[in-house]
Amino acid sequence: MATVDDSAAQDADIRIPLVDFSCWDKGSQEERLKIAQNLVAACKTVGFVYIVNHDISPDKLSQAFSWSKKFFDLSPEQKLSAPHPEGSSAHRGYSWPGLEKVSQVMSDKDDPELAKKLRQITDYKESYDIGSDQDVYQPNVWIPEETLPGFRAFMTEFYWECFAAASNILRAIAIGIGLEEDYLLKIHSGHNNQLRLLHYPPLPAAALESEQFARMPAHTDWSSITMLFQDDVGGLEVEDINRLGYFVPATTIKNAIVMNVGDLLQRWSNDELRSTSHRVTLPPLSDRFAGADRMVSERYSIPYFLAPDVTSVVECLPTCVSDEKPARYLPITQGEYNRMRSQMHYPDKATEPGTGAAY
Numbered sequence: 009m010a011t012v013d014d015s016a017a018q019d020a021d022i023r024i025p026l027v028d029f030s031c032w033d034k035g036s037q038e039e040r041l042k043i044a045q046n047l048v049a050a051c052k053t054v055g056f057v058y059i060v061n062h063d064i065s066p067d068k069l070s071q072a073f074s075w076s077k078k079f080f081d082l083s084p085e086q087k088l089s090a091p092h093p094e095g096s097s098a099h100r101g102y103s104w105p106g107l108e109k110v111s112q113v114m115s116d117k118d119d120p121e122l123a124k125k126l127r128q129i130t131d132y133k134e135s136y137d138i139g140s141d142q143d144v145y146q147p148n149v150w151i152p153e154e155t156l157p158g159f160r161a162f163m164t165e166f167y168w169e170c171f172a173a174a175s176n177i178l179r180a181i182a183i184g185i186g187l188e189e190d191y192l193l194k195i196h197s198g199h200n201n202q203l204r205l206l207h208y209p210p211l212p213a214a215a216l217e218s219e220q221f222a223r224m225p226a227h228t229d230w231s232s233i234t235m236l237f238q239d240d241v242g243g244l245e246v247e248d249i250n251r252l253g254y255f256v257p258a259t260t261i262k263n264a265i266v267m268n269v270g271d272l273l274q275r276w277s278n279d280e281l282r283s284t285s286h287r288v289t290l291p292p293l294s295d296r297f298a299g300a301d302r303m304v305s306e307r308y309s310i311p312y313f314l315a316p317d318v319t320s321v322v323e324c325l326p327t328c329v330s331d332e333k334p335a336r337y338l339p340i341t342q343g344e345y346n347r348m349r350s351q352m353h354y355p356d357k358a359t360e361p362g363t364g365a366a367y
Contacts, residue, residue, distance in 0.1 A: 010144070012266045013030055013130065014067045018153065023054075024050075024054055024056045024057065024058055024258055024266075025046070025049070025050035025053075025054060025057050025058070026057070026058040026059075026261070026264075026355065027043060027046045027047050027050065027057055027059055027070065028043070028060050029043060029059055029060070029061050029063075029106070029180075030060075030061035030291075031043065031061050031069045031174065032056075032176055033063075033070035033176075035306075038264070039223055040180075040183070041183060043180055044179075044180040044181070044182075044183035044184035044185050046085075047059075047177070047178075047180045047181060047184055047185030047280070048185055049184075050180060051181065051184075051269050051281040051282065052281055052282060053249070053282070054177065054181065054246070054249060054282070054284065055249070055268055055269045055281070055282035055283055055284030055326055056244075056246050056258065056266065056267070056268045056269075056284055056364060057266075057267050057268075058261050058264045058265070058266060058267075058284070059177065059235075059264060059265040059266075059267050060261065060263070060264045060265075062173050062176070062265055063169070063172060063173050063176065063349050064169055064170065064173050065077075065273050066262075066263045067151075068166065068169060069237055069263055070165075071160075071310055072166050072237070073237075073239065073310070074312055075158075075159055075163065076136075076205040076207070076308055076310060077308065078156060078159070079136055079151075079205060080134065080136075080157060080205070080207040080308075081338035082151075082155065082156065084104070084246065086151065086155050086156075087102045087104070087134075087151070088102060088104070088157060089151050090102050090136070090149045090150055090151040091149065092107060092137070092149070093149065095171045096240060096352075097146075098146040098147070098321070098346070099137045099139075099146060099202055100137050100138070100139060100146050100147065100148055100222075101135075101136065101137060101148075101149030102134070102135070102136050102149075103134060103135045103137070104133070104134055104152075104350050105130065105131070105132050105133060105134050106130045106132075107314050111354070112139070115193065118307040122316065124185065129219055129220070129221065129222050129225075130220075130221050130222070131221075131222050131223065131224060131225065132208065132211055132215075132221040132222065132223060133207065133208045133209075133223060133224065133288075134199055134206075134207050134209070134328070135204050135205060135206050135298045136206075137192075137202055137203070137204050137205075137206075137324050138163050138167060138202070138203040139199075139200070139202055139203070140167070140198060140199040140200070140201065141164065143199050143200060145200075145318050145343070148247060148285060157222075163203065167203045167312075168198065168204070170203060170231055170235060170312040170341075171198040171201060171312075173235065173294060173312070174196075174233065174283060174314045175193055175196070175198075175314065177233060177235070177267060177326060178193055178196060178232070178233070178314070179192075179193065179274075179322075181233075181281075184281070185277065185281075185322040185325065185327050185328065186278075186327040187325065187326075187327055191325075192232070193235070195317050196232065196268075196314060196315075196317070197247075197314055199317065200315045200316065200317050200318055200342065201312065201313060201314050201315055202231075202313040202315070202331075203307075203310070203312050203313070204310065204311050204312070204313070205256050205310055206305065206308065206309045206310065206311065207307075207308055208223050208243070208288065208307040208308075209306055210303050210304055210305060210306045211303070211304055212301045212302060212303055213290060213301075213302040213304050214301075214302065216290055216304065217238060217290070217291060222289075223243060223287075223288040223289055223307075223338045224288035224289075225256070225287055226247065226285045226286065226287040227285065227286070227287070228271050228283045228284065228285050228286075229270040229283065230272060230313075230315075230345070230346065230349040231270035231271075231272060231273075231312065231314055231315045232267060232269055232270050232273045232276070232316060233267055233268065233273060233316055234267065234268050234270055234274050234311050234313050234314070234316070235265045235266070235267050235311065235312045236265065236266040236267070236268070236309060236310070236312075237265065237266075237309065237310045237311075238307075238308075238309040238310075238312045239260070239307060239308045239309065240262070241291055241305050241306070241307040241308075242257060242259065242260060242291035242292055243288045243289055243290060243291045243292075243307055243343050244258040244266070244286065244287075244288055244291060244309075245258060245287050245288070246258050246285075247284055247285040247286065247301055249282070249284065250265060252268075255286075255287060255289075257292045258286070258297075259292075260300060268283070268284060268286065269281045269283045270285070270313070270314075270315075271282055271283045271349070272315070272316065272322055272342070273314045275322060276322055276323075276325055276328075277328045277335060278323055278324040278325070278328040278329055278333060278335060278336055278337070280328050289294070291305070291307075293303065311359070315342060315346070316341040316342040316347075317342065318341070318342050319341055319342070319343065320342050321339050321340070321341055322339065322340055322341070322342060322345065323335070323337070323338075323340075324336070325364070331348070
């Protein structure tokens with residue numbers, strides 16, 4: 009089992025494992041195999057893992073959060089110079105509070121009443137989504153260079169540094185489940201990934217407690233894997249695999265990657281690797297509230313979603329299928345799967361900034 013950092017999940021029913029990648033680049037074959045085995049063990053049991061001593065420097069992470077704050081400090085008019093496209097086919101540009109609704113419901117058409125009920129609770133967050141500039145399916149929507157000089161150049165560089173770190177994680181997973189090191193990378197060119205800057209504005213704790221607003225409702229990710237960088241405010245919670253519906257804090261470890269298995273990798277692995285539900289809600293510590301209104305501190309996080317190329321076919325991996333455990337899923341392209349999962353998150357028509365109401 010991977011090394012556990014007890015301070016990272018004190019008093020929790022589950023422990024999120026911690027895997028040290030310091031020996032990955034120059035370690036022996038045995039050391040690399042051990043890292044891979046520990047990582048896969050965490051993916052099979054919890055579905056979440058802290059990764060430390062990865063290739064993204066603390067200085068680069070500090071710069072990324074600084075640029076994120078600069079972006080969200082812009083005026084609404086400046087941020088809306090790069091609006092998220094209408095509908096759910098592209099995840100690029102700026103999404104204002106109330107536009108996106110995170111949910112496990114696949115589509116408004118599957119359960120219209122439930123979808124309508126879920127949309128009555130606004131996800132009080134704003135985001136800015138970035139992809140590869142070579143992605144012809146989801147073109148980037150950049151704010152003008154004069155609005156925030158240097159932003160595009162930094163985020164483009166950071167996007168590819170994240171892909172390099174994610175590539176090592178995919179290599180380790182492949183080794184850990186008995187595949188050739190680059191097996192999974194063959195259909196992960198990096199051009200179908202998503203870098204997301206997330207800002208949760210401050211709001212009264214009572215607004216979350218009464219479910220007038222949500223920060224990020226419980227969900228699983230659609231990707232192969234997600235790498236998350238978070239500030240020290242807290243609020244990320246992971247579902248206890250032994251008590252479904254019960255969530256425990258994923259406490260921040262400075263500069264660590266919080267990596268989790270996505271639904272596609274669970275599907276790929278024939279359910280051997282676990283895509284675990286998680287959410288963002290009230291931070292666990294009382295000192296995160298301030299003033300008579302018990303204002304919840306603002307929170308910043310940066311997830312990076314790693315996905316296969318759009319036309320690639322996802323089918324159960326050869327080492328995860330046997331006569332005793334036949335394939336549970338039919339093959340599907342990443343593009344087909346993405347369309348199926350994205351329909352609920354964004355309405356068919358754009359919504360008015362700040363209201364969450366269709367116009």
